[in-house]
Amino acid sequence: MLDAICTLDKSQDEPYSVFKFQKLSRDEIEEYRQFLLCPVCRQKAFYRKASKDGKAACFGSRYHKLDCSEFKPSQAKLREEQDALEVNQQLVNSDALVIDFSKPATVKTAGDKQRAKSKKASSSKSTPPEKLACDVDEVAGSELSEGDPVIPQKRVATQGLEKLLNSLLRGSDLADSDLWVYTDEKYRWRAKNLFVNFADAEPTENGAPRMYWGTISHSDKSMTWLNPADCQDVGIPIDEFQKALFHQFAIKERRDIEGAGIIMFGKCFWNKGKTRKIIQLWGKDTKRMFISKSED
Structure with a gap:
């Protein structure tokens, strides 16, 4: 444009x-x-x-209407549309959805390539997938009661952060769904209570986490803060894990993340002066964040 x-x-x-x-x-x-x-x-x-x-x-723009003359479908946009259709179908056909934070991206990032090399060099003996553990001193979603199945055994969909983000950016029904979504084996949420656009972010009771999503407007000069689009009072600090995050998504300069899509599992709280809402990555684990760089 x-x-x-x-x-x-x-x-x-x-x-x-x-x-x-x-x-x-x-x-x-x-x-x-x-x-x-x-x-x-x-x-x-x-x-x-x-x-x-x-x-x-x-x-x-990542939000062009389909009949917009400025909309030029790239392979990335077509892939996002397909991901939205896939997630919508899962909402219809599934009783629950499990978020797989370790699922590799379709478009290989620097982190994916490194993990692939490490996997190839390691022993061929299979190991169980890593379990996502929430901080025990903070309240998350609905904790399962004694006698509840850990995760329903029928019609359970599994999805990674990349396709969840793409579907949200392309207008899937995920953010309004009543489907149970599991962030680990212990906590589940209604999708409509879990997925929150950055523009709608508000500090939660007891620091309970959410899946925040949207697009990045820009970063500060030192690239230690990300500023979501459509909200001037929200910031995402990344200084403590910036190096790992930028390596994982091949980010080298501010231009690389301007207009990028982002989804992250984190908590929202006020700064000391209550002038800015901070969204902090849960456990500062970069596997709980996905960044989709814009191709525009």
Whole structure:
């Protein structure tokens, strides 16, 4: 996209070409980029600055309507649509869904490639999958009562973070579903209570975690904070695991994560001044976060 509109001034839309936008001051860009829309279908858009390797600055959107003239289906977009159909079908055909935090991505990340090499070099003896353990001192979803089945044995779907994120970005029914979703063997949630868009994030009682999702507008200069789109009062600190996260998803510069889709299992709480909501990755385990870089 070479053009976008800015809705910062509620009384009128301000049109910007990417050439005009990139000439704004750094502070203006950081402020205006949170209010960008596609000029055709008026879905939320993002700005990506020029890259170090010569890629031009551009606008983009992961929310174009299908009949939008700016919508150019790439292989990634077609894959996201297919993932949305698959997850919707699982909602219809399943009694429960188990989130597999260790399921590899369809598009190989740097972390996937490294794990594949390690697996090949290791013994061929099979080992049980790693169990996701929630912090015992914090409240999560509905804890199963004595006598309840750990996980129902019939019609149980399993899905990784990549397809769950893609389906949410493409408008699946997951975020409104009554389906039971298991984040581990002990805790289950109704999907509609578990999946929360960043724009709707609110601190939870006793720090109970949720699956937060949406897109990234931009990061700070040091790339230690991620700022979700559509919400100026929410931040995601990543400084304590930044190196591992960036290696896992091959992120080298700010441009790599501008407009990226993201889903994470974390908790939301206020900062000390109650001016900003912080979403902290649960256990600071990067396997509980997935980032889908934009191809726009």
